[in-house]
Amino acid sequence: MTRRQPIDQGWSLAVGNGSAVPTNVAGRRVPATVPGCVHTDLLAAGLIPDPYHGDNEAQLGWIGESDWSYRTTFSWTDEGDDRVDLVCDGLDTVATVILNGVEIGQAANMHRSHRFDVRDLLRPGDNSLTVDFASPLRYARGFPDLPHGYDKPYNQIRKMACNFGWDWGPALVTSGIWRPIALQSWSVARLDNVRPLVSRNGRVEVRADVAWAGHEPLLLTATVGGVAVQVAVAPGTPHVEAGLTVPDPAIWWPRGYGDQPLYDLEVTLATSDGRALDRWQRRIGFRSVVLDTTPDEDGSAYTLVVNDLPVFVKGVNWIPDDCFPSRLTRERYAHRLRQACEAGVNYLRVWGGGIYESDDFYDVADELGLLVGQDFLFACAAYSEEEPLHGEVAAEAREQVVRLASHPSLVTWTGNNECVWGFHDWGWREQLADRTWGAGYYFDLLPKTVAELDPTRPYWPGSPYAGDPDIYPNEPGHGSTHQWDVWWKDPDYAGYRASVPRFVAEFGFQGPANWSTMQHGYHQKAADGDAKIAAALEAYMPPHRDEDDWHYLAQLNQARAISLGIEHFRSHRGRCMGTVVWQLNDCWPVVSWAAIDGEGRHKPLWYALRHSYAPRLLTFQPRGDTVALIAVNDGIDTWQEEVVVRRIALDGTELAAIRLEIDAPANSALTLELPAAVATPGDERTELLVAGGVWWTYVSDRDIAYPKAGYDAVVESAPDGTRVVVTARTLLRDLTLFPDRLDPSASVDTAMVNLLPGETASFTIRSDRPLEAAELTTRPVLRCLNDLR
Known part of the structure; x- marks a missing residue:
């Protein structure tokens, strides 16, 4: 053996x-x-x-x-x-x-x-x-x-x-x-590579490469779900195929759509008299995946279809979770991916400037029902297609496609990150002259490798890519798009509403790491990053007085920006079928686009993702010259509910109201029009719309005279930590608790809570040591936008 x-x-x-x-x-x-x-x-x-x-x-x-x-x-x-x-x-x-x-x-x-x-x-x-x-x-x-x-x-x-x-x-x-x-150490022969091609109907085609050191007939056996098949292997045979069918298999579903049953697949190699030589074992899941890129009246789609169900991708981009990946453990991966799930995420894009993630990463994704798109590792650059690079790329691609073939969570391969876009848009042609830049990889070598070794998964040449070399690669109406005009060109995040892309594979907005993380260093690597944060704060937020205000407002503004983008894109569900936020995680203490900072702490953006990626989302959206309420239902059942939409004054007085019936089928976005009497304000600066806990303001917060914060706060022990209960005496905007300022181990279960007069919110804090009640209920630990008045 x-x-x-x-x-x-x-x-x-x-x-x-x-x-x-x-x-x-x-x-x-x-x-x-x-x-x-x-x-x-x-x-x-x-x-x-x-x-x-x-x-x-x-x-x-x-x-x-x-x-x-x-x-x-x-x-x-x-x-x-x-x-x-x-x-x-x-x-x-x-x-x-x-x-x-x-x-x-x-x-x-x-x-x-x-x-x-x-x-x-x-x-x-x-x-x-x-x-x-x-x-x-x-x-x-x-x-x-x-x-x-x-x-x-x-x-x-x-x-x-x-x-x-x-x-x-x-x-x-x-x-x-x-x-x-x-x-x-081995004798006679060993399994060099094994790749299972798995179908939703229970069919498993095992492809095995055999390395030989001897010369005698062998037997290859594949077993899964109580079904086995045995194939005779003649001496020296380099490739072996064995097929079997599991009757009535339990189907693997993405999270939110069903369960994630996994089956043990075992492949053994033995001599004809039964002496075991080698064994390979992995877990597989029965599911199908197709990338629908059908042309239509709006351009061409980019829709992930799993088990014949079009899935709206609620995604995040994944970077290496440590600059030194050898430090990453299965436990670390499991924790980080659970954080993604708890934020409502169903899809991770493994970005092309990192690594082909480990089997631990993919095993956890399989268990959690997370969909994963894996980039081949090319990012923001031209790559030589000559030796020695070409041979290395070919070898790595074959190895990685085979290595990851067993994982049901892996649903797409993408040729590169921003390389095709860069060739078209970033002045490379003049620098390159007639030299190669990677096109041969993205349009020939890599698609052929995937088609040969793993035809069960779709391949896409690049992120972004429009699906046709004659179309601008980052054209929003076709294929996958990166939306970086907001942030790099103009940090006014209302710009997300300027288009309805088919699939947004990257968009992001910066905010600082959490306070205790920043104590290990203030790092800002993005060109003009601090200036862009400042410009966005000036456009949207009241002036800050000190570093504490800046930190709160910068984190809040990041969360607001991404929520606006996600909810705009989701409100156009059907034409747009995916949003992949840049980025889930960080690898060190830094001001960045991440929702989880470099020491694993949730930034306010994480809580915003949890709200904006909820299976059932209510969101106010501009439609023409007015505002509509959109009910987005990504669930598997019809959403039926009555909702009251109210226009209120800043003191909580109701100015107008209407009752609406939500009847949204599964996997749909329903637009509920509002009558002018409800939607149209008398004074944009002093009125807002509320429905089901969701607020809509007609102007930015810098132009709203929120009342001075009035509330009562009680601190009490709870079985799962310390509870802070806040009862509002005035309207409170984006009430947030930052317990890591008191104890770096401390975390809180919710953030950015809006309260009307008389309403109550509860914050549960977990920490390694007792926290003082007076500190928990005052600035800078307990904050709301009203503080800035």
């Missing part, structure tokens, strides 16, 4: 000869963790400060300019196997592997594994293994320059692009053995 011997102990790290490093690092050999990387090892050894804190990032650039060497000694026993391979699941990135003083291979791609036959080099007892890493920056600079975002040539090396810095992330260019490394 195939055996795997991890090589994860006894590693040490030293800088390579000739590298210019600080004196406290030069000549030192320190313990190393594998999987890991240079930054985390130097940090653990106390040789560098935390890269995420203060301005430490800027002081650590020498790490990416240096060569590094990992070394260990391991014991091996010869048990007579035909083959022993050294399997490197992830080397980051430019590596030379040396066993017992003999170079056995080189690597230059973080995004693929490497396997070396070492049977003849191993010796019983102790063996030495060295992995030398060349500076990734020097390697990348060794190729002719091609257009790319930011200031480092990340597009010349198959390495996580954002490791070189991004407009939300630090430049912490590292090296290391970032995924497991092990010896694999």
